[in-house]
Amino acid sequence: MAGVAGGELAAAVHKAGGIGFIGGGHTPLNSLKAEVDKARSSIGLAADDDLPASLGVGLILWRLEPPFLSPEAAATEPDRWLRYVLHTARASSLWLAFPNGGDWEGWIARARRIxxxxxxxxxxxxxxxxxxxxxxxxxxEWDGVDAIVLQGTESGGHGPAHEFGAPLASLTSHLASHVPNPASPPFVLGAGGLSSASSIAAALAPGVLAGVVPGTALCVADEALLPRAQKELLVHSSTSESVRGMSWDEARGTLGWPEGVDGRGIRNKTSEEPPKVAGSEEGRERYSRAVKEGDVERVVTWAGTGVGDVKRIAPAEEIVRELMAEVVGSPQL
Known part of the structure; x- marks a missing residue:
């Protein structure tokens, strides 16, 4: 959750019994370092202690590949980031997402080598x-993978466009025969539209998923990095206001996402503009002003279809407990 999942949120989810991840790769490495330091401080870790397995780091991979980086930079930056995450931050859990070239096995091998x-x-x-x-x-079947997040089109933020992906229930159903035992690794986790205890219980009921990944529900946590105005917007938005498209990315100039990926957020003036208009010089200037002014009528507020179940701003621990209320046992995040 770029721009949302910082060190304090990840630490709070960890304390609540879930697995919290700090988002990285979308900002300079120093920003990730600052968030890791916050997480360490929050749970009382020394600099030379490994982070617990339930407090990890996630990376947006296309930002570390060509064409976003030059070939020269792309030859060294991935290793630099992975060495920070695995050696300096001492992460015990690593989430990889959105490689532009689809070279998953290359990234997995690189991470294991580092x-x-x-x-x-x-x-x-x-x-x-x-x-x-x-x-x-x-x-x-990939060697070295411990868990797979299966992301449905309901997911907030960046994920599968409608013509590329499918709802989580459909994905789960089609994968069912390939997961004979959900309690054995690699574990399959579900993401998309899971912002209530009942939706999580329903997603887990078929016996394919080992756990779930709530995103939108935790955007309104006290510890989330999202500005207060955007948290308030989420609380007052309905499911029908969650829409997919590329106009926000055109306006922001963030256009390196892999084929078939777009963004889902709360409908506003920017999302209603055609992508070419939003991405014009005037459109980008207009969006930049909106960011400075905190104008939620133009600035993107990422949100999945579960936003209609988000009713209040609260500590992350309370949100995690409420989400898992209908599931027997410990929180599965």
Whole structure:
């Protein structure tokens, strides 16, 4: 959750019994370092302590690849980031998302190679997020993967466009015969429209998913990085106001996403503009002013279809407990 999942939110989810991830790759490395420091401070870790497996780091991979980076930079930046995450931040869980070229196995091998450069007591838990059943089936066979996040079109933020992906229930159904035992790794986790205890219980009921990944519900946590005005907007928005498109990315100039990926957020003036208008020089200037002014009528507020179930701003621990209220046992995030 770029711009939302910082160190304090990840630490709060960890304390609540879930698995919290700090979002990285979308801002300079120093920003990620600051958020990792916040997480360490929040749970009382020393600088040379490994982060617990339930407090990890996630990376948006296309930002570390060509054409976003020059070939020269792309030859060194991925290793630099992974060495920070695995050696300096000492993360024990790593979430990889959105490689532009689809070279998942290359990224997995790179992460394992960097991991092996430092002695550690436990193996790093490696999570990959995919948007298609075909890719999920392949991922079940990839060496080195511990968990797969299956992302449906209901997901807020960036995810599968309607013509590329499918709702989570459909993805889960088509993958069912390939997951004989959800309690065995690699675990399959579901993402998309899961902002209430009942929706989570329904997603887990078929016995395919080992856990769930709520996003929108935690955007309104006290600890989330999202500005207060956008949290208030989420609380007062309905499911019908959650829409997919590329106009926000055109206006922001964030156009390196892999094929078939667009963004889902709360409908506003920017999303109603055709992409070419939003991405024009005038459109980008207009959006930049809106960011400075905190204008939620133009600035994107990412949100999935579960936004209609988001009713209040609250501490992350309370949100996690409420989300898992209908599931027996510990929180599965």
């Amino acid at each position: 991991e092996a450069e430092r002695e550690r007591s436990d193996k790093v838990r490696l999570v990959v997020m995919v948007q298609r059943v075909e890719t999920a089936k392949e991922a079940l």
